[in-house]
Each structure stands twice: as C-alpha cells, then as structure tokens.
Amino acid sequence: xxxxxxxxxxxxxxxxxxxxxxxxxxxxxxxxxxxxxxxxxxxxxxxxxxxxxxxxxxxxxxxxxxxxxxxxxxxxxxxxxxxxxxxxxxxxxxxxxxxxxxxxxxxxxxxxxxxxxxxxxxxxxxxxxxxxxxxxxxxxxxxxxxxxxxxxxxxxxxxxxxxxxxxxxxxxxxxxxxxxxxxxxxxxxxxxxxxxxxxxxxxxxxxxxxxxxxxxxxxxxxxxxxxxxxxxxxxxxxxxxxxxxxxxxxxxxxxxxxxxxxxxxxxxxxxxxxxxxxxxxxxxxxxxxxxxxxxxxxxxxxxxxxxxxxxxxxxxxxxxxxxxxxxxxxxxxxxxxxxxxxxxxxxxxxxxxxxxxxxxxxxxxxxxxxxxxxxxxxxxxxxxxxxxxxxxxxxxxxxxxxx
Numbered sequence: 001x002x003x004x005x006x007x008x009x010x011x012x013x014x015x016x017x018x019x020x021x022x023x024x025x026x027x028x029x030x031x032x033x034x035x036x037x038x039x040x041x042x043x044x045x046x047x048x049x050x051x052x053x054x055x056x057x058x059x060x061x062x063x064x065x066x067x068x069x070x071x072x073x074x075x076x077x078x079x080x081x082x083x084x085x086x087x088x089x090x091x092x093x094x095x096x097x098x099x100x101x102x103x104x105x106x107x108x109x110x111x112x113x114x115x116x117x118x119x120x121x122x123x124x125x126x127x128x129x130x131x132x133x134x135x136x137x138x139x140x141x142x143x144x145x146x147x148x149x150x151x152x153x154x155x156x157x158x159x160x161x162x163x164x165x166x167x168x169x170x171x172x173x174x175x176x177x178x179x180x181x182x183x184x185x186x187x188x189x190x191x192x193x194x195x196x197x198x199x200x201x202x203x204x205x206x207x208x209x210x211x212x213x214x215x216x217x218x219x220x221x222x223x224x225x226x227x228x229x230x231x232x233x234x235x236x237x238x239x240x241x242x243x244x245x246x247x248x249x250x251x252x253x254x255x256x257x258x259x260x261x262x263x264x265x266x267x268x269x270x271x272x273x274x275x276x277x278x279x280x281x282x283x284x285x286x287x288x289x290x291x292x293x294x295x296x297x298x299x300x301x302x303x304x305x306x307x308x309x310x311x312x313x314x315x316x317x318x319x320x321x322x323x324x325x326x327x328x329x330x331x332x333x334x335x336x337x338x339x340x341x342x343x344x345x346x347x348x349x350x351x352x353x354x355x356x357x358x359x360x361x362x363x364x365x366x367x368x369x370x371x372x373x374x375x376x377x378x379x380x381x382x383x384x385x386x387x388x389x390x391x392x393x394x395x396x397x398x399x400x401x402x403x
Contacts (some may be wrong), residue, residue, distance in 0.1 A: 005280045016226045042095035043270030054081035071346025083134040085291025088271045089127045095267040118157035119301040125150035130293035151197040160307040162189035201296035203319035209341035211283035215276040216381045218295040222269040224315045224388040229258040257306035281374040314391030322360045
C-alpha cells in the first residue's frame with residue numbers, strides 16, 4: 001500500500017481515537033467503541049465488495065477512461081469502473097440500520113428514532129439521486145431541485161431552535177441596540193438549512209476531478225466532525241456534577257445529538273477510507289456522483305439534526321472558496337465545459353493549469369506550478385486539513401469574543 005495513503009488513513013483515525021478516551025463517561029466510551037466495531041466490519045466488507053461490484057458496473061457499461069492520463073500508452077484506453085460509491089453508501093446504510101436495532105435493544109434511552117429515521121430517509125434519497133445521475137446523466141437543474149425534497153424529512157424532524165445571535169462587534173455606525181440580541185428567524189432559518197443541504201450535496205461534486213480527491217476531502221471533513229462531536233460531548237458531560245470514580249451516573253446520561261452524529265459519522269469514515277484504498281492514485285475505480293451526493297447529505301444530516309450547521313461551514317472552507325471561484329462558470333456568465341479538470345502533460349507527467357477552468361485545482365497549479373496528479377491531491381488534502389484546523393480555532397477560541 002502507498003506510504004502516503006497509509007499516513008493519510010492514520011491521520012484520520014488516530015486523533016479521534018486518542019481524544020475519545022478522555023471522555024468522562026465509561027458508558028459513553030463503550031457506546032462509541034461498539035459503533036466503531038460495527039463500522040470497522042462495515043469498512044472491511046466495503047473494501048472486499050468493491051472489486052466484485054466494479055466488475056458488475058463495468059459489465060453494465062458504467063466505466064470510462066481517466067481524463068488525466070491521456071497520452072500514457074499503458075492507461076489511456078483502459079476502462080475504469082465507475083459509480084463505486086454505491087458500495088460504500090449501501091454498506092453504510094446496512095451498518096447504521098443494524099446498529100440502530102442493536103442500540104434499541106441495548107440502550108433504548110439513547111436512541112432518537114424520529115431523527116435517526118429522518119436521517120436515513122434523506123441519505124437514501126440522495127444515494128438514489130447520485131446513482132441516477134451516474135446512469136442517466138441528469139441536468140444541473142435536477143441536481144438543485146431534488147436535494148430540496150431529500151431534505152424535507154430533516155426539516156420535519158428538526159427540533160432545534162430557529163434563533164440567531166447578532167455578534168457583539170463594533171460597527172462603523174450605531175447598532176448597539178441589536179448587538180448581542182437574539183432574533184427568531186422562524187421559517188427563514190429552515191430555508192437556510194435547506195440551502196445548506198443543497199450546498200453540501202453539490203460542493204464536493206464540483207471540487208473533484210483527480211484520483212482520491214472526492215473521497216479524501218470527505219474523510220478529512222468526517223474526521224473533523226467526529227473530533228468536534230467528541231469535544232462537545234466531553235464539555236457537556238464534564239459539566240455534570242454527579243460523577244463517581246470517573247463513571248457518570250446512568251440517570252445523567254441522556255440522549256445527545258452529538259452521540260447521534262458519531263453513530264452516523266464513524267461508519268461513514270470507515271467505509272469512506274475503504275473506498276479511498278481503491279480510489280487513491282492510480283485509481284482502480286471511480287466513485288461517481290453516487291458518493292459525492294451521499295457524502296454531502298451525510299454531512300448535512302448530522303449538521304442539521306445535531307445543531308452545528310455553522311461549525312460545519314467552517315470545515316467546508318475549501319468547498320466554499322471553490323464555489324465562489326467557480327460562480328462565473330456555474331451561473332453561465334462564462335463558458336463552462338463539462339470537465340473542468342487541469343490539463344495533463346504526458347511528456348512531463350504533470351498536471352498543468354487551464355486558467356479558463358475556474359476551480360481551485362487550476363488555481364493551485366497556477367500558484368504553485370505544474371505538479372503530478374498525486375502530489376496535487378495530497379496538497380489539496382493538506383489544505384483541507386489546514387482549513388479544518390482553522391475552523392476549530394475560530395469555533396473554540398475566536399467565537400467566544402463575539403457571542
């Protein structure tokens with residue numbers, strides 16, 4: 001296995017593992033361990049199934065050539081199976097459904113059935129949309145409309161507040177009467193959540209085009225969400241007073257939205273890493289829109305139901321930058337080609353920027369110069385990790401000065 005891939009997997013798995021051991025409740029730790037066991041088995045199963053399903057998708061005509069390897073005689077005509085995100089997504093669903101049943105029998109007070117089922121409904125809808133897009137090549141307008149319907153179960157199950165706090169900062173004009181005030185946005189807050197889900201499901205899809213990037217960035221975001229959930233659980237349960245010998249009283253261990261988020265994100269991370277082992281450079285399979293929509297909806301689901309939508313946007317800084325940079329092409333102000341990937345130069349073996357293709361892939365190549373596809377992917381994943389670290393800093397050290 002590639003050393004860089006091993007290092008990336010360890011970077012995704014070790015920090016959450018080390019952090020969860022600091023939780024004050026052994027019972028809570030045990031629940032996370034149980035979810036991790038289910039998730040590890042799901043990851044192994046996904047890894048084993050991908051080559052088998054790849055043969056089936058290739059036989060069904062879901063295969064294509066790698067645009068970034070044109071000119072290389074040994075690979076330019078090689079057909080690579082597509083839409084292998086269907087394996088990850090289905091194995092993920094089986095894992096979380098089985099764990100839902102297991103938790104219901106073992107810890108009935110910890111399961112939130114309405115929110116859990118709403119999450120599964122929305123994720124199932126997006127898997128269907130993604131696979132349909134891979135097969136039918138849907139137009140962009142459908143990719144914007146259908147996620148709205150997929151998000152409706154989330155909005156129905158959403159039981160959080162709809163209020164926002166005005167940051168307590170100094171403006172050039174007099175706003176002292178509203179600084180620090182709480183405003184209830186009502187239906188407009190739910191519209192914001194709807195737009196968040198649409199953004200998440202499409203932003204990963206447009207920051208793509210090289211081996212390992214879609215899956216890699218999803219793994220980094222999932223790791224960041226897991227760390228955020230563990231930190232929030234630690235802060236919450238550490239504040240409870242009835243702790244005896246490091247074990248939290250059972251009566252003080254209510255259901256937590258961050259626990260629900262962990263139950264969804266841990267299997268997502270393991271199954272995603274299994275897919276990454278096949279999608280890492282040089283890719284043996286393509287993930288397709290099935291994975292990008294599935295991943296985006298998983299992130300939207302946990303952010304909405306577990307009430308950290310603004311924190312999620314801090315983890316999506318590269319996707320936001322890519323979207324803003326791509327706006328002229330996405331909205332038809334300038335010509336938008338079907339594939340906006342950089343140009344591969346077979347004589348040098350490096351990717352070269354196409355300035356008219358407005359993505360941060362091309363922007364990075366314009367700033368740092370031509371580089372190999374593998375190095376470009378690693379550079380972007382390091383940037384993703386750096387942005388997530390900045391997001392943590394803003395969330396836990398800067399926000400307290402304004403709220």
